[in-house]
Amino acid sequence: MRAICLFILFLFLFPAVSFAENTLLSVALEKKIYKKPEWKALLHYNGHGSFINDTDFILSSDKFSLKRELEKTVNLILSTANSTNPAVCSFPARWLFILKETGMDVDAGINRCTGLNNFIQLLEGEKLYLGYVSKDVTDVTKMMGHLFIEFEGKEDYAVSFLALIDSSSPLKLGWDSLFTGIDAGFFLEPFNTQLDEYLWVDGRGVWRYRLKLSDYRQKLLLYHIYELKSAKLKYNYVFYNCATVVYYLLSVANPSLLKEKPLIVTPLKVVRLAEKERLLSDEEFFQDVKSVMGTLQREVGLKTVLKIKDGNYQNLDARGRFLAEIYRCYRLKEKDINDEVCETVFKKFLTKSSLLNAPFENHISAGFIEDFDGEKFLHLKFFPVLNDILDDNRYNFKEESVKFGEMEIGVSTKKLRFYKLGLYEINAFREFTYLVPQITKRFFIGFKRYPDGSSGFFAFSVSGGAGLSLKPMENATVYFLLNQDAGFYEDGFFALFYPSAGAIYYPFSYGKTLFSLNRYFSFRKSLNFPEVEFSINQVFFLNRHLNVDFEFNRLYGKECANRFKVAAVFLF
Template identity: 25%
Template structure:
């Protein structure tokens, strides 16, 4: 039978009292199984919470124990196996059998969890669906057919469409339909690594048999749960957090926040010492750049020409160094795969592939460990708060800046593939000391800037897109606020490892209180990562507006950052606007805390 031994009503009431006296409702494992933090449930539906809408942890515990001990408990046990087993263990109830749960048993047979791993997929800030990265759980084991199988347990939403403001509003405010899936892992890896060119880190987790079983059983409980996806409060990271929190690890549980990101999950797992091994599966584009990073553009052009003209064997034969032969072959292999992924070369093109078969015997094997190269575990936290003072419009002010997710260009990007900025809900407040007035200085709903250095083998287009409410100056250097949508593209050149310059062409529409204007602004930028954990970001723009196109004006902005610790830094900002008649200058000094 698929139930525990029948228990009398009086005994049932006594068991409920026992559970409440033990304060089982406060246990971390129980709250994680309910997707509850600080008394707040994150799945608000009576299909998942038996006490909804009169939810409380104690009431939910009572309802679940009553359902488990009822005469007809098969439905409960088959729907909530993780809860049933945990309650049975804590209350020392008779053993539970799942013999009458054929669908659940089939799931266990087909998706074994002999090993459970955490998978982090790197971000792609140019795509709304992946701008913060992605995190999922991997099940691995031997199925009923004695075959090794890997499955991905993932939570996501549909972000297709061209109406970016609508997508952002739904994902942030109203919520979107969430999709919880269990699929063959290889399908996911192929899409992330080849189609989307994203790196994949896999982390081996230190879990007991009991913890692995609880996670595996809990995945089944989520199969029919009505899930709503919110970008901020319930996303792939939130759901993964609750799955890992079912282990009862206090370090994992305490690192919950109302806006979790995939990077938060990786870092909390590391802080809890759950991670015992790391493997990186690099995207071809990333691997090409990493392996050829120390070689000149002429070296890259020579390799590209050799591969394109089926002369790889001759290039390797003419190279004396065994190590360089190995690098050439590895870069060429990734370049071949990248060309195939881009549809530039057919995967079965015989002539193109023959050169690799002929070249392989000429290359001595070496080992390259990429797992710690630009590691997510070394990346800065992706929320921040800044406080400081500034001078603008002939008066001093006190400033506050809050960024709930992502990072700014002046932050440490050393663990990313390129310099970039991603702002989501960045808000700035300013207190004017002379006027004694607090005002909203800016609200950057969404801003993406990516400076990808142009590469001979993979190309690379830099770009920017933003939607914001912030101050603007016109051709007379008069300041007023506007809602702005701006975008553009250009090129970045890596002058040396720590210095890059970029040129972008930007266009935008500005919605002022009394009218609409458009602007065009060529932009020249410089980013320098300096000694002593300092960084300079300088940008010059010449701005043409439809208000007075024949009277363009100029702006230059310099941000100098100094990091004291990975979490604490100081930024000095100097900004100046000028035209043929006058100039306007502003500056600020801000202390930033990452968290």
Template identity: 25%
Template sequence: MSIFNALVHKKGANQAVQDSGFFFFTGSNVLEVELRKSVEIMLGASQIRADFICEFPARALWISKRFQNTDTVDFSHCEALEYYLKAVDTNSISIVYASENLVSPSSFMGHSFLKLNSGQGREHAVSYFTDVDTINIPKLLFDSIVTGKQGHFVVSPYLESKRFYGQVEARNIYEYHLNLSDFEVKLLTLHLWELKERRIDYYFHSHNCATITLDILGIIEPNIIQSHTAWLTPLDVVKIVNNSQFVSHSTITPSLNWQLRTYGLQLSNMQKKTYFQQLIKGNLQKLEHTKKDELFVSRYLAALNRYLLKELKISKIVWQKNQAYIDDSFYENKGLEIDVGSFKNPLNRLGDSQASFSFHANSTQSYLLVNAIPASHLVSDDNRHAFSESSLELISPTVIITKDEVKLDEFTLYGISQYIPYDPIIGGVSGYFSLAYSGFDSSRFTTESKALAVGGLGVSMQPMPAFQYYGTIGTAVVTDIKRAWFETKLEAGLIAYLKGNNKLNLSAMWRFNKNNLHQSNMEIEFQNTYSIDAVQAILFGAKYTNWSQAKSKVSLFTGYKIYF
């Protein structure tokens, strides 16, 4: 793909910017005509040339460089453009990744955007997003995937975005600083001006914040632009950009919640409560800790002190007193830093799409399950570099293949779960919710047709970094068109990371009124996921049920999974 293709956001026959005015000449999206006439205008001298420069300054600059061997274009007659350039005063550009927030539907896969850095200390965020104006998940997905939603392209002070993502939504903010020449910085800055007030439709799967970020960077390196059919996520963007050698260095601004959980990993709940009470009273005392833990303790105390101030539990005077004590007590560590570059690093996370193939067998039947998740991951996956153990399934079909037929086993429209370890200071709620359709009952090995809305809440505990257990209670609203009923579910489980890249998931579930039969039953399931590398894994496990309707009590399975 050529640079001019990237400048007009043309991908084959697909036009990513729907605004007809984005093509200067009669709204034509014929690329060859647009390029030829643009070059002709720039090589001449007319009022049309002056208008073209003001409206499409990046194209004007690129044409001057490509065909006139000069990287200087006079913008002095473009009053609004000159004001914009002086306001942003860009001398470098970064990509920002705000980590996922599973509570917010618009941010459960994270958010990526460009950041303009000024030598004067001014910083601006360049964001592309859509409004989430409904809690109706099916409608939101339909609008975002089928019809498209209105996209907003905004340049705003970066500090506002940083405060919102870091303080309000408690998300980690990763900045990847790009190694660009002065010409490239200027070209990108001018191209952002070209996109203002344009109609750019938002599609969750094919044209989102991740897509447009890569498309914009594509005017520097067209090879990083992905196909318009690719399902691209913000996490994909930072991985692609880092693999392209664009990044000179990176920085992280961790949220207070992240700091409290991370720096407090080695502290007991009793120690945390003691620190909490002493900071509240402004009366920190010398506490027992090893020399090795001093740095982590000092960072934990500083983060907890800021948290209490933010939550208005202490006054600024008390905060200052506490901080002075922390600085004096840990004076030897004042100049030291903790390298968190390899801890929960988004670059080390698995791909946001996956497919699996698993063979199941019991005393009466054997079958193959094929599952696809375009986005994003499961609790059974390796989530050590995610904020917490969680799952997210969007438009995820599972097909069952028997010796006689192929059936749709299940279709998950939207499924989410999150197991945040409870902390005595900042709390932590675990739970799940899903909207799904079931077309086959593998326990009775018979076709069915049910729609389900399932939700539950609970608590999770993490006594050590590699081990976590949880308990939830939930309910499901189920219908098979002819009738509707409620089911209840009580679940207990554990999640453990074992040696050799193995992850164990074990759960015990008590369910009442399955299939509206007014019976209770128990299911126990374990699964081990062995990660071969970053793109593939092997699965095996077993499932037991005492349900009277089940054709077999015990089934075994093994499978293979790929991430991409």
């Protein structure tokens, strides 16, 4: 009798499920919702496939298409609607989108998704934020900056997409992050804990923006994070990083973003796109503690700084007491000791700095150069990311730069002269103070032209340097470095050692001046290398997209020579 009842129940239920499946799918296909930008964003579509290779996430991976993925998603979700583990629990964002676009209400068992419901209870709240963390050019995993999503509810949580690094080898890490990919996933952490790490330990500033989303869009974004949480994801430094993932998350919430996907997605570009689409409001900036202490040390003077260094906090004025409080907390953080006072002390130091004042990351320059040998060229330079030391870097309270794929050439009617083919270059002028001693670093790998004789020589080079940077005032940096270059050119191996001194100064709001003096010691006597090189750059910031750079170089040695360059620099 029981078997007969079950059979009759099956006869009634099966047509209902089949009817719902056919009706929902036919409406979805008729409306062609698979062509919608939201659907493409949910699949992390890159124009020909998905960035995600997990076959449990991309159901049509054997023969991918947007339409087939929609068909397989609907069929799978409805065929498991009455099971104890409905497939809708793995694809809640897709299902929410499908129901919204078709205007239908079909029960697929989403109320039985315990994990999803717990996730929603933990993160769902009234406010949603986009967070940007400034770059650390000395760390390959942090040199592009970082993006995260913050959920403000009963408690504040930050959700980040991060690579799962299991190797200490820089070469393996570089290879995997560029070519094979690194296993990655989403990490959930209390916002204040994450902020604490960035400001106190990493020395990185944080910007936060309120995201202006409807309830439906906010829910769709939350659901999509949940369904990505279980997917097998691979981190690629250039094409699929934290910025790429957040870009797709925001595109789910605002489909217009998908129409403007840049070739290389960086955290700063995502913030600019979100601002352009009016997704952002209420910018808030948290300055990193190391630069805060640097500013305060200049304000209170050396005598007060030495007292604080010795632990003597008596007879200090208000700024001195504040510096002492921050320094005490900084030392506790170094020892991984928590103190309630330290959790909020940095918020007493409020600084206004807009991330949108950061220089644009794509650079093209064109101008005129008269080289050391008197040859004159049309000068062209290009690099796709990220920033130059000649840029206006005041927004971040640090002088630093990182460049990938830089090309610099001179063109005349008679010849083509290569000046630089840079693979990777960094400059990090970190302020050295009594309370927080930091090391200034520079590194370059690639091809560049060296002065030697008349026209110089073009060589593959690996170079680096380390030293100290001081800030006698807020808008000036003075540095002293010891540098080593080594490489190969057409006559063989060469090596150089040279100390250098220089200064970076903002004499006015729309300009920047750079001086440098290098004393060269060559380990290859056959090279006619100069003894001393002096250079000066004067940059004028005409607007956010255009700079003008004047450069003068003077060589001293057996022969003296000058080089002059003027160029317009376009940033976009």
